[in-house]
Amino acid sequence: xxxxxxxxxxxxxxxxxxxxxxxxxxxxxxxxxxxxxxxxxxxxxxxxxxxxxxxxxxxxxxxxxxxxxxxxxxxxxxxxxxxxxxxxxxxxxxxxxxxxxxxxxxxxxxxxxxxxxxxxxxxxxxxxxxxxxxxxxxxxxxxxxxxxxxxxxxxxxxxxxxxxxxxxxxxxxxxxxxxxxxxxxxxxxxxxxxxxxxxxxxxxxxxxxxxxxxxxxxxxxxxxxxxxxxxxxxxxxxxxxxxxxxxxxxxxxxxxxxxxxxxxxxxxxxx
Numbered sequence: 001x002x003x004x005x006x007x008x009x010x011x012x013x014x015x016x017x018x019x020x021x022x023x024x025x026x027x028x029x030x031x032x033x034x035x036x037x038x039x040x041x042x043x044x045x046x047x048x049x050x051x052x053x054x055x056x057x058x059x060x061x062x063x064x065x066x067x068x069x070x071x072x073x074x075x076x077x078x079x080x081x082x083x084x085x086x087x088x089x090x091x092x093x094x095x096x097x098x099x100x101x102x103x104x105x106x107x108x109x110x111x112x113x114x115x116x117x118x119x120x121x122x123x124x125x126x127x128x129x130x131x132x133x134x135x136x137x138x139x140x141x142x143x144x145x146x147x148x149x150x151x152x153x154x155x156x157x158x159x160x161x162x163x164x165x166x167x168x169x170x171x172x173x174x175x176x177x178x179x180x181x182x183x184x185x186x187x188x189x190x191x192x193x194x195x196x197x198x199x200x201x202x203x204x205x206x207x208x209x210x211x212x213x214x215x216x217x218x219x220x221x222x223x224x225x226x227x228x229x230x231x232x233x234x235x236x237x238x239x240x241x242x243x244x245x246x247x248x249x250x251x252x253x254x255x256x257x258x259x260x261x262x263x264x265x266x267x268x269x270x271x
Contacts, residue, residue: 165208
């Protein structure tokens with residue numbers, strides 16, 4: 001699995017002749033230029049959310065990836081298993097209670113394999129890849145690549161949320177204020193591909209860009225928000241989630257080849 005990250009920089013709202021900043025320039029957390037003349041991130045730049053002095057364009061420093069790695073609480077990872085539309089419902093949590101080995105493409109009864117894979121997806125070195133006999137420590141880097149999935153920022157009344165699909169098998173929701181992961185959703189059709197995350201061949205997963213339909217009330221606040229996304233090379237499904245409340249996402253529907261009208265549906269590249 002390739003490493004991935006999303007970093008936050010600012011846009012200059014005024015000119016600063018002393019630092020050479022012009023209106024509209026991309027600036028870092030220190031208020032100085034973040035890009036060189038070729039549009040590349042300067043190695044001295046410090047993105048928002050990071051705890052180090054400078055992370056530049058290094059994928060495995062700063063950004064939501066660093067925040068996720070430093071997280072001490074259990075992640076909120078969900079799928080949809082059909083019993084309740086609210087993803088936060090206990091029946092949709094991605095854990096050993098709800099997930100069987102066969103759902104993951106493993107042999108029936110292979111509970112050990114299931115448990116290891118689930119721990120790996122959560123970010124732990126379940127396969128002891130560094131050979132130190134500790135399978136409870138975190139992996140060197142947890143977040144997968146955002147290869148073709150363009151992040152989508154939605155402004156709510158009390159927070160702004162970044163939605164993005166990654167090739168770690170999940171659609172992620174991040175809090176724009178601090179970069180923390182609010183939750184992640186594993187599309188059901190990708191459950192049996194998750195083994196590939198620990199393989200030598202890089203696979204695509206949620207590789208499509210999310211889009212949203214949003215309606216507003218008379219005061220300008222969101223009263224309905226529907227997120228839709230495909231999987232590009234990762235699969236042949238489209239999914240829709242109700243994200244009107246970004247902390248209580250709800251499963252709405254899917255479009256997939258197992259629906260007769262879409263029996264010949266191929267990879268879902270369009271967004």
